[in-house]
Every structure is written in C-alpha cells, then in structure tokens.
Amino acid sequence: xxxxxxxxxxxxxxxxxxxxxxxxxxxxxxxxxxxxxxxxxxxxxxxxxxxxxxxxxxxxxxxxxxxxxxxxxxxxxxxxxxxxxxxxxxxxxxxxxxxxxxxxxxxxxxxxxxxxxxxxxxxxxxxxxxxxxxxxxxxxxxxxxxxxxxxxxxxxxxxxxxxxxxxxxxxxxxxxxxxxxxxxxxxxxxxxxxxxxxxxxxxxxxxxxxxxxxxxxxxxxxxxxxxxxxxxxxxxxxxxxxxxxxxxxxxxxxxxxxxxxxxxxxxxxxxxxxxxxxxxxxxxxxxxxxxxxxxxxxxxxxxxxxxxxxxxxxxxxxxxxxxxxxxxxxxxxxxxxxxxxxxxxxxxxxxxxxxxxxxxxxxxxxxxxxxxxxxxxxxxxxxxxxxxxxxxxxxxxxxxxxxxxxxxxxxxxxxxxxxxxxxxxxxxx
Ligand code: FES
Ligand SMILES: [Fe+2]
Numbered sequence: 514x515x516x517x518x519x520x521x522x523x524x525x526x527x528x529x530x531x532x533x534x535x536x537x538x539x540x541x542x543x544x545x546x547x548x549x550x551x552x553x554x555x556x557x558x559x560x561x562x563x564x565x566x567x568x569x570x571x572x573x574x575x576x577x578x579x580x581x582x583x584x585x586x587x588x589x590x591x592x593x594x595x596x597x598x599x600x601x602x603x604x605x606x607x608x609x610x611x612x613x614x615x616x617x618x619x620x621x622x623x624x625x626x627x628x629x630x631x632x633x634x635x636x637x638x639x640x641x642x643x644x645x646x647x648x649x650x651x652x653x654x655x656x657x658x659x660x661x662x663x664x665x666x667x668x669x670x671x672x673x674x675x676x677x678x679x680x681x682x683x684x685x686x687x688x689x690x691x692x693x694x695x696x697x698x699x700x701x702x703x704x705x706x707x708x709x710x711x712x713x714x715x716x717x718x719x720x721x722x723x724x725x726x727x728x729x730x731x732x733x734x735x736x737x738x739x740x741x742x743x744x745x746x747x748x749x750x751x752x753x754x755x756x757x758x759x760x761x762x763x764x765x766x767x768x769x770x771x772x773x774x775x776x777x778x779x780x781x782x783x784x785x786x787x788x789x790x791x792x793x794x795x796x797x798x799x800x801x802x803x804x805x806x807x808x809x810x811x812x813x814x815x816x817x818x819x820x821x822x823x824x825x826x827x828x829x830x831x832x833x834x835x836x837x838x839x840x841x842x843x844x845x846x847x848x849x850x851x852x853x854x855x856x857x858x859x860x861x862x863x864x865x866x867x868x869x870x871x872x873x874x875x876x877x878x879x880x881x882x883x884x885x886x887x888x889x890x891x892x893x894x895x896x897x898x899x900x901x902x903x904x905x906x907x908x909x910x911x912x913x914x915x916x917x918x919x920x921x922x923x924x925x926x927x928x929x930x931x932x933x934x935x936x937x938x939x940x941x942x
Contacts (some may be wrong), residue, residue: 515844523863524684524841526777527561531867532684535759536560537649538870538879540656541776542691542786543576543637544644545674545810554598556589560648561779565589565638567598576646578633578927607639610634642674642809643788655880659757659886661772668798671805673920675787677813679832680842683760683777684863686785689835690762690773691855693725693738699830707824716914724864727855732878732889733758734862736855740870748894755891758877759863763891768792768908770893781840787813787828787916791923799809800929807921814919828916906934 515523526533538604543557544566553568556579563579565588572872575598579588593599597608599615606615611634613627635646641662647653666672681687690697705715720741728735737753737810739745745798756762762773793801816822822833849857862877868878880887907921907930917923 516849517843517845519864520841520844522867523860524682525780526683527780531871532863533560535867535870535876536777537647538654539651539760539763540638540645541760542643542774543646543776543784545676546604546639546642546644547674547784547808547810549574549644552742553593554589554591556587558778558782558882559646561786562633562648564633564635564911565591565598566644566646567591567593569593569595569597569609571596573609574637574639574644576635576637577607577609577611580632581605581629582632582686594861600856605630606680606815607632608634613729642672644677645787652777652882655884655887657878657880659761659763659772660888660890661763661770661788663792666805667806668801670790670792671789671922672790673811673917673922674808675811675813675916677785677832677916678778679783679785679816680781680817680840681783681838682781685785685838685842686775686783686802686835687756687760687762688842688856688859689861690701690756691727691736692853693736693855694722694852696835697722697740700827700925704824704827711825722852723889724821725852725855726750727858728753728757729858730864732891734855734858734894749894750940752892754893756859757889757891759866763893764814765789765893766896767911785813785831789917789920791909791912791926793926797908797926797930800926800933803929804922804926807925809922811919811921815916820907826915826918854912907931 522531523817526536526658533849543559548555548567555566557564557566563581563840564576567888570593577588581588581602583602583603583605586600588598588600590601591598592601596608597606597614599606604617607613611632613630616627619626636653638645640656645656649911700716722738722740724739726737733756735755736751737750739750743749751794760775764773765771766930769789769791771787771789774788776784778784802928815829823829831887866876906925909927912923913927
C-alpha cells in the first residue's frame with residue numbers, strides 16, 4: 514500500500530516531478546528508425562512534452578518542440594529542408610538544436626527576433642533500429658549498448674520492432690515485470706478459459722510456482738522462479754531474467770530474445786516497444802532470407818474495435834491488466850501479498866534512485882559520457898515463455914500467441930515453414 518503522495522512521487526513524469534526528472538537522465542527510444550522512411554516527420558509526445566522528430570535532407574535527426582514560436586502552428590506539419598525542419602505556415606527554419614536559422618519574410622532580417630525564436634531541441638541518436646533522445650539537462654550520458662543492440666542480422670538471426678501506446682501510467686506496466694505468478698494465471702489458466710470458450714485448443718500449462726526470487730544487481734533486478742516439476746538447477750531458478758532500471762524488461766526463450774521498453778508519453782500513456790530478435794535453425798535460413806525483405810516494424814493491436822482487450826495474445830492480456838488498474842493505479846487501496854515481494858523491491862529501488870537524483874548523487878544506469886562503447890550483457894534463461902514453449906514442427910508458431918501476431922516478418926516465416934512442412938508431407942516416401 515502506498516499513500517497517495519508517494520504514489521504521485523513514483524509515477525508522475527512531467528517536467529519538474531521527481532520521476533520525470535529521473536527519466537530525463539536516460540536516453541529513451543522515441544521511435545523506430547524505419548518509421549521515418551515513409552514520412553520523415555513524426556509528432557511524438559514524451560514525458561508530457563509535445564515534440565516533432567524528423568530526419569533532415571542531410572540525413573540528420575532532430576527532435577524539437579512542436580509549437581512554432583512565430584504564430585503557434587504545429588511543426589508536425591513541417592517539412593525537412595536543408596539542415597533542418599521548416600514550418601509549413603510561413604517557412605521559418607529550425608535546426609536540431611532548436612535554433613531558428615531563417616525567417617523568410619522578415620524584412621529587414623532581425624538577428625534579435627531570430628534569437629528569440631529558438632525552440633527546445635534535444636539530442637537524438639540512432640542505434641540498432643531505434644531512435645533515442647535525451648530530454649535532460651546538461652551533457653548527455655553515454656548511450657548504453659544493451660546486448661541485443663549489438664546483434665547483426667544474418668541468415669538465421671533477424672530483428673523486428675513492434676510498438677503501441679498503452680493508455681496507462683508507466684509504473685504499473687513495470688510492476689508487472691516483477692510479478693512472476695501472473696504467468697500461471699493470466700497467461701495460463703485464464704488463457705485456456707478464453708481459448709476453450711472460443712472453441713480452440715488449450716495451451717500447455719506451465720507448472721505452479723513453488724518459489725520466486727529477486728536479486729538486486731548493479732543495473733536493476735533479476736527475477737527468478739521455480740515451478741512444480743523443476744529443480745533448483747533449472748535455468749528458470751538459476752538464471753531468471755532481468756529488468757534494466759527503470760524501464761526495460763528482457764524476456765524470451767526458444768530462440769526469441771526481446772526487450773520490452775516502456776517510455777512514458779505522459780502520466781497516463783506509455784509508448785511500448787517490443788524489440789525482438791529471433792534465432793532460428795539453419796534449415797530455415799532460405800526462408801529467413803525471404804522474410805527479411807519485409808518491414809521490420811509493426812503496430813501492435815491490443816484492443817478490439819469496441820475497446821475491450823483482445824484475449825488471444827500474451828501481450829494483450831498483459832495490457833488488459835495494466836490498463837484496467839486505472840490511468841494511474843491507486844495504490845492506497847491495494848493489498849500486497851507475499852507474491853508481490855518483487856514489486857515492493859522495485860518500489861524501494863525506485864524511491865532510492867529518486868532520492869539520489871534529488872540529492873545530485875549517482876543514479877543507476879546513468880553512464881559517464883566517456884564510457885561510450887560499454888556493452889551491457891543481460892542474462893536470460895533460454896527456454897522460458899510461460900505458455901508451454903514453442904511447438905515442435907514449427908518453432909515460431911508459438912510466438913503468434915504474442916504481439917508477434919502483428920509482425921509481417923514473423924507471420925510470413927510461420928506460414929512459409931508450415932507450407933514447406935505441408936509440401937514435404939505430400940511427397941510419397
Ligand atoms: S507559424 Fe510557423 S512560420 Fe509562421
Ligand atoms: Fe505477462
């Protein structure tokens with residue numbers, strides 16, 4: 514249970530709020546790079562700030578305030594020109610630092626007016642298919658090279674990036690990452706209940722949790738679980754999987770490694786990325802070559818047209834429990850049980866980091882700009898999936914019960930694998 518005041522302190526992300534200032538210490542992904550291929554100008558809202566992301570004609574990325582300082586039109590309708598972004602209304606031109614470079618119809622030119630017209634501009638960097646921005650004060654820290662950001666695509670290994678805006682506060686999404694037992698219920702018994710009602714085959718249920726464990730490590734928290742039928746030698750118990758503080762969960766298994774990255778849009782909306790790497794057997798490499806021609810980005814649909822949540826993917830089930838807790842979960846009326854020990858640990862860690870940030874003390878995962886090429890290995894058990902693992906003949910079909918159902922690359926690969934199996938079964942022996 515949290516008193517409302519503390520709940521506000523932990524959850525709100527506007528400028529000047531404790532958690533908002535903490536988030537402003539990190540490089541945050543604000544879009545997938547391929548999103549700018551079709552339209553080089555994209556409005557984004559991050560930490561309650563309305564901004565525009567663009568790629569200039571010179572190929573440089575910029576992230577600037579959305580409101581034009583001339584007469585307030587939206588720069589989301591601006592267009593890239595030379596070194597920057599030009600407002601559609603009267604053509605004022607801004608660069609990535611937010612400096613106004615030109616005011617075309619101002620005669621004679623007024624350096625003072627031009628200076629007054631500078632807007633907010635934030636540093637932006639592209640890494641591994643994502644565009645990261647730093648919304649904080651002062652020099653940006655080093656951009657952490659999480660292990661998956663260093664992988665290269667090849668004939669058996671490929672990437673895709675799903676995204677969605679989740680209409681709730683970021684903290685309840687993160688808290689779910691410290692809640693191992695929900696896998697047994699939400700993605701297990703409840704999933705089977707909904708499948709049965711839809712007349713579909715139930716999934717294989719993972720065993721009941723016997724114990725759960727959480728380890729504080731230098732980049733966050735590792736969560737571990739031991740289920741009926743497992744021994745303490747199992748990867749689930751020995752290795753587990755991590756949360757990289759404050760906003761990234763690494764999860765996967767059976768050839769999938771993924772980062773679930775949560776970036777607050779504002780207090781009551783969260784931009785969620787599913788940054789996925791698939792590694793399939795060599796015998797499917799000819800099919801991987803085909804699907805790599807397809808887009809590597811996709812929108813994830815979590816709700817039906819009537820606003821109810823889809824219950825046929827792990828990730829829409831998760832979104833249902835995140836969002837139905839309310840725009841910002843009211844934690845004064847909760848009743849935490851022993852299965853919530855990871856949530857309590859994360860709240861304590863978050864409180865400590867908020868305190869440290871306010872006291873100008875070092876904060877977890879904020880790196881000295883000089884440590885640029887630091888690769889951060891995040892350990893993860895290799896078989897965990899929580900819904901029975903991958904099916905035998907088609908090693909990627911089980912992923913279609915996740916948000917990957919919307920991935921052009923993965924759905925195509927699954928179909929191609931099935932088609933080949935079907936053809937092989939027709940060949941007389
Ligand atoms: S409102 Fe943007 S140039 Fe006039
Ligand atoms: Fe879940």
